[in-house]
Amino acid sequence: MPTEFRLKLLAEREVPLPRFTGYISRGLLLNMMSRAKPDEASRLHEPNEPKPYSVTPLFFKSKLKAESGYLLDPAYPCEVAFRFLEDGLAKLALDCLSERDRFLVIDAFFQVESIEVRHESYEDLEAEAKPIEAFRLYFRTPTYFKELGSPFHSLFPEPQRIFPGLLKLWNRSSGRGGLKDPSEYRAWISKSLGVSGHELSTRQVLMGKKKALGFTGWASYEALGGGEWAKLTWLMAKFAEYSNVGGNRTGGFGVVRFEPKAEGAARPPRGPEGAA
DSSP, X not given: XXXXXXXXXXXSSOEEEESXXXXXXXXXXXXXXXXXXXXXXXXXXXXXXXXXXXXXXXXXXXXXEETTEEEEOTTSOEEEEEXXXXXXXXXXXXXXXXXXXXXEETTEEEEEEEEEEEEOOHHHXXXXXXXXXXXXXXXXEEEOEEOTTOSSXXXXXXXXXXXXXXXXXXXXXHSSOOSSXXXXXXXXXXXXXXXXXXXXEEEEEEETTEEXXXXXXXXXXXXXXXXXHHHHHHHHXXXXXXXXOSTTGGGTOOOEEEESOOOSSOOOOSOOSEEO
């Protein structure tokens, strides 16, 4: 069952934070899990394995802005979301949050002020899905797609790079057998699903000492023919709100919002990750 925990945290004091905090969110989650169940947390570190979770960066108010980042204002809560694609991980996270309500982030303690839980079963998501003709994805945090055999990344949200990968992750995480064949889905996408408009910009972010380039903004898509494949596309776009998309999705990259209809002027999502 895809589940999201959205936490509001209050810092005990002012805290300097980098411009991009996705890797800090991931570190907070993994540290929290490792304290409760080390074996399960170590599984989340395994290389070259699709990870059954995603995170958002920290969203917060800042008092000061500098070249290296921001100074968090402790008068306002900051938010972070942890998403899980498997029931066992969601239960473990709930147990962790039930036992502790205070966590160390960098060098300051943050108190949990509130927790919002959102969850939908895989069966309910399938039942809700409908054939879709047009929709929009908002890329709220930097997003990129890995190029096999190349040191360069793709910085455009072509549907062939997004949706077959989501289907593979769905088939792996749902525990209900393969929903559809990703290769057949890719063949349909190449003929029947395309980008009909976009407003994107690229930015470079630092993750500690590592650099990464990604795009943010929105892209509209149009599907031809309808039918089961168009219905599957609705399902995958909704699933993306739990899984994130593209590279480093467990580090706060590729956070998306799905809008089923792409009519009218673009409505920008809530501001970018980091300081408001």
